Each structure stands twice: as structure tokens, then as C-alpha cells.
Amino acid sequence: MTANTITLDFDKLYAARLHAVSARPYLATALYALHIVESPTAPTMGVDKYWRCYVSPRFVDCTPVEELASILVHEVSHLLREHHARSDHYAHVHDLTGPGERLRMNIAADAEINDDAFGDGLVQPAGAVLPSTLGLTPGQLMEDYLGQFSLGWQTQDMAWLDCGSGADGSDREWEWGPDGADGLSEQQRAGVRFLVAQGIVGRPGDAPQGWRRWANEALHPSQPWRDLLGAALRAAASAPGVGEDYTYRRPARRSAALPGIVLPSLRRTPPKVSVVIDTSGSVSDDELGSALLEVAAITRAVGGRRDLVTVYSCDAAARIAHPLCQAEGMMLVGGGGTDLRTGFTKALRTRPDVLVALTDGQTPWPSQQPACRTVVGLFRRERQWRHDDPDYIPDNPPEWARVVEIG
Incomplete structure (x- = not known):
């Protein structure tokens, strides 16, 4: 049988899906x-963001x-973790273009994905990319890895890799697009x-740490304050002198008026953010966990x-300042009073x-307005109180801070 006459063996593919569901039952909904x-033109197997999986019969x-x-588990993982949207966002923020x-x-x-995807019933496919393949530390996110490697001798054998637009946000010719069936x-x-x-979350012992982290973030309700923070970040980034730098990646439009001379264009980088987390005794463990999830959202x-x-x-x-890491690896120290x-x-x-x-707002506030934009996220309280002072009423956050409730 030649390549042109091979048709897709659906029975074999459905058997593979059943095997994947047996090995990873918590992904059953996504796999089905x-x-x-x-798709005879698809190189191997790839997905688009509309949850179509294009499969080469050969x-x-x-x-x-x-x-x-x-591989089915791998492809559906791209979609669950929304790599298409994250890739587009990263490309926009870092001004990245091109197939490379x-x-x-x-x-x-x-x-x-592959960091903890295999074992326990799933074999490792040939050519699977692991953090160790790139000489990188396991347990990190796509955005972390992108800042740590470039295309070179370590990646020369990966040029064939193509998981579809669901993995990197770039549409393929063999995909059906938004109007397809x-x-x-x-x-x-x-x-x-x-x-x-x-x-x-219902059966946390069955899932690796990466999936547990993803599930906690996915179930964490979207907070209005994130939109407020996003507006503050955009306003800070557009302020004069903030994040300004020059780059030759995209020449300035003025270069057209100067033949033979390439002028750099002005670009803006994302702003620096400092996060102060209240770790006093009046803040619960659940609220500290919520704070770490909000920190992860700030990173994105x-x-x-x-x-x-x-x-x-x-x-x-x-306490000690932590340059941001993975939220689950950050230690929050405290437990005393609040200031x-x-x-x-x-x-x-x-x-x-x-x-x-x-x-939680039970703190004295600075008397002077900081020189930077300030956002205060207040953990929601039905009533503010202290054991030693039943009549205690905390000071409201200062007027110069943008305030919104969390939780």
C-alpha cells in the first residue's frame, strides 16, 4: 500500500485514546x-485552538x-494549558516574529508538558522534548524556558516539530480555521x-505537580482586580521614560528617508512590579494561597x-525579597502583627x-503617596475585628491607592 492510498486507521487511534484515558483518567473529558x-498534509499530529486534532494517516x-x-495526551495538554494564547501574548510583549x-x-x-507527562502507563515517544534535552531545570513554564534558550545546536534535531497552532498560535495551511466544522x-x-x-483537584494524588498547579489556577475565579492591575501596568508602561529602549529588530520608519542608514526604533518593555504580601497572623492560609495565585497572574x-x-x-x-519564581516554590514568612x-x-x-x-487591611498605611502607581488588593472580610480590641476599626486604604476586593 502506498502513501497515497493509506487511510486513517480510526480503530487504532481510538484504541490509543482508550489507553490514554486509562492512564490519565483526569484528562478523559478533554481527550473525548x-x-x-x-489530514494527509499534517506532518504527524497537531491541534488547533478549536480542539480539532489533525492526524496524518501514515x-x-x-x-x-x-x-x-x-502523543494524544501531549496534544490535548497544549489545549488545556492554552499555549496558543500564551504564545501570542509572549510574542506581542517581546516583539517576536517569524517561524523560527x-x-x-x-x-x-x-x-x-513533557516534564512530568510520561511514566505510570504512558511511554515516552521518540524525540520527545524534555527540559533536560535543552539543558534546563525541570518544573518551569513555557515562558520561563523561552527566556533561557535560543535555536542552535541543541535544537537542530527539532526542526520537524509541529504540534499545530494550538501549541504556538501560528495558523497552518492544513488547519480548518475558525469557520471550519x-x-x-x-x-x-x-x-x-x-x-x-x-x-x-478532586483526586490530587493522581496528578503530577504541574497539573495540580494548572488546575488550581484554572479554578481560581477571575478577579476584577486583575483588570485593574492590567490597566495600571499598561499605564505605567506608557508613561514617559518607563521601559524605553532602542532596538534594531524593527527599524524606525524614519530610516526610509535616509537611504543606506538603518535607525533603531523605540520600544517599551513591561514595567517592574513589586508585590507586598501581608503574612500577619490575621491572614489565613487560604488567603495566602490566593495571593500566590494572584502573583502568578501578575507574572503573566x-x-x-x-x-x-x-x-x-x-x-x-x-522579609526577604523573592525575585519571582514558580508560585508553589515561594516561601512566605510571617505570622505576627501587621505594618x-x-x-x-x-x-x-x-x-x-x-x-x-x-x-486584609488591618495595617497602618504610608502617609505619603509612592512615586509609582499603587494597587491594593483587599482580602474580603465580613467584619474586621481583633481579640484584644472588640471596637477596633481598621483605617481605610489611602485615597491615592486603587483598591479592589479579592476573593
Whole structure:
């Protein structure tokens, strides 16, 4: 049988899907939501953001069922973790264009997924990209890896990699696009992610740490304050003198008037953000967990640039500053009384563009307005009180701070 006469072996592919569901039952909803599309022009197997999975009949014919199961889990992981949207956002923030950069995003997304994807019933496919393949530390996100490697000798054997637009946001000729049949709507895609996240949180012992982290973030309700913070970040980034730098990646338009001379264009980088987290005894563990999830959201708002976000844990004294890492690896120290003025003082020494305070509000506030934009996230309270002072009424946040409730 020649390549031109091979048709997709759906029975083999469905057997692979059943194997994948048996090995990863918490991903069953997502695996069955994928719509399989026979695509002779697809290199191997790839997905678009509408949850269509394009499969090469020849690839299925020459790949064992066990390996196909692992690849199905891999592809659906791209969609659950919304790598298409994250890649587009990263490209926009960092001014990246071209197929080479999209390949790099696909590689970084694969490294995030494959870090803990295999074993326990799933074999590792041939050529799977791991963090160790790139000489990088495991347990990080796609955005982290993108800042740590470039295309070169370590990636020369990965040029074939193509998981579709669902992995890197760049449309392929063999994809059906938004007007094609059998795609999931935005609401349906959100519903699938919600059900999978619920399944993981319900049985946390069955899922690796990366999936547990993803599920907690997926189930964390969208807070209005994130929109407020995003507006503050955009305003800070557009202020005169903030994040200004010159680049030759995109020549200035004035170059057209000067033949033979290439002028750099002015670009703006994301702003620096300092986050002060209230770790006093009046703040619960659940609220501290919520604070760490909000810190992860702030990181995404600045394009995954961990070097631009610094976190301070603060009760009556400002503790060690943490350049942002993965939220689950951050230690918050405290438990005493509250005085965020010390946290503000220490945070402002780094001259951030935006300062974010996450607190229950039971604290004295700085008397002077900081030189940067300030956002205060207040943990919601039905009633503010103290054991030693039943009549205690906390001071309201100052008028110069943008305030919104969290939780």
C-alpha cells in the first residue's frame, strides 16, 4: 500500500485514546472532546485552538498504539494549558516574529508538558522534548524556558516539530480555521478546562505537580482586580521614560528617508512590579494561597518576565525579597502583627513602576503617596475585628491607592 492510498486507521487511534484515558483518567473529558480530523498534509499530529486534532494517516500507520496514546495526551495538554494564547501574548510583549520564534515557542511548550507527562502507563515517544534535552531545570513554564534558550545546536534535531497552532498560535495551511466544522466554541472550551480542573483537584494524588498547579489556577475565579492591575501596568508602561529602549529588530520608519542608514526604533518593555504580601497572623492560609495565585497572574501580565516581579512577605517587618519564581516554590514568612509601611519602604527602594499590596487591611498605611502607581488588593472580610480590641476599626486604604476586593 502506498502513501497515497493509506487511510486513517480510526480503530487504532481510538484504541490509543482508550489507553490514554486509562492512564490519565483526569484528562478523559478533554481527550473525548478532541475532534479527530484525517489530514494527509499534517506532518504527524497537531491541534488547533478549536480542539480539532489533525492526524496524518501514515503517521498513525507506523506508530505503536502505546506511543499514540502518549502523543494524544501531549496534544490535548497544549489545549488545556492554552499555549496558543500564551504564545501570542509572549510574542506581542517581546516583539517576536517569524517561524523560527514560533518553533522556539513550540519547543518551550513541549518542555513544559513533557516534564512530568510520561511514566505510570504512558511511554515516552521518540524525540520527545524534555527540559533536560535543552539543558534546563525541570518544573518551569513555557515562558520561563523561552527566556533561557535560543535555536542552535541543541535544537537542530527539532526542526520537524509541529504540534499545530494550538501549541504556538501560528495558523497552518492544513488547519480548518475558525469557520471550519466541528470546532468547539469559546464557552465549550472553557467548560472542558473547568471539568478537567475539577477532576484533578478532586483526586490530587493522581496528578503530577504541574497539573495540580494548572488546575488550581484554572479554578481560581477571575478577579476584577486583575483588570485593574492590567490597566495600571499598561499605564505605567506608557508613561514617559518607563521601559524605553532602542532596538534594531524593527527599524524606525524614519530610516526610509535616509537611504543606506538603518535607525533603531523605540520600544517599551513591561514595567517592574513589586508585590507586598501581608503574612500577619490575621491572614489565613487560604488567603495566602490566593495571593500566590494572584502573583502568578501578575507574572503573566508582564509576559512571563520573572526578573520584573519581586515579592516581599511582610507582617511587622519586611522579609526577604523573592525575585519571582514558580508560585508553589515561594516561601512566605510571617505570622505576627501587621505594618505594611515597612514593606512599602523596602519595595520602593527598587524603584518599581507598579506596587501591588495584598492584605486584609488591618495595617497602618504610608502617609505619603509612592512615586509609582499603587494597587491594593483587599482580602474580603465580613467584619474586621481583633481579640484584644472588640471596637477596633481598621483605617481605610489611602485615597491615592486603587483598591479592589479579592476573593
